[in-house]
Each structure stands twice: as structure tokens, then as C-alpha cells.
Amino acid sequence: MNKKLIPARVVAPGRILVRELEARGWTQKDLAEITNRPPQTINEIIRETKQITPETALELSAALGMSEKFWMNLEANYRLHLAKKQIQFRQS
Known part of the structure; x- marks a missing residue:
């Protein structure tokens, strides 16, 4: 078995977040209100300029029903x- 293994595609958390918002019919502002986070924070995660912190992961978990570990x-x-x-x- 000499098949070349290809890693799974890496997806930015913001892209998943956008899909979740679309599936629920929510805006970024809606999620900000639900998670008690500033709308700017949600927008920056979606634009990939801000990382998801453990605190934000807990809030997203509670709001979206997905684990914080996810x-x-x-x-x-x-x-x-x-x-x-x-x-x-x-290196190139």
C-alpha cells in the first residue's frame, strides 16, 4: 500500500461560523447578542483576523450546540x- 496520503482540507473557523449563521438565519449581530460578545469580535473571527479564545469557544458552544473543543x-x-x-x- 504505497498510496500517497493527502491531509484533510484545513478550514478557517470563520468559514464554519458563517455556515452556521446562514443555516440558522442569524446575522453576526444576532450571534454577538446571544454570546454576549462585541459584534466586532464575531466579525474579526469571520474575517480571520481574530483567534477564537477559550472564553469565546465556550460561548459559541452554548449558542450553537457544538462542543467548545470543536x-x-x-x-x-x-x-x-x-x-x-x-x-x-x-524555506523556498
């Missing part, structure tokens, strides 16, 4: 992916 793992995997890309870029 959000933290998604964020960690995405950030590792970006770091690997940066290292590869520097």
Missing part, C-alpha cells in the same frame, strides 16, 4: 496550518 481544535488546526505554510514559504 471550536478550539478548529482554531488550533487552522493556526498550525498557517504556521506550516509560513515556514515553507521562508
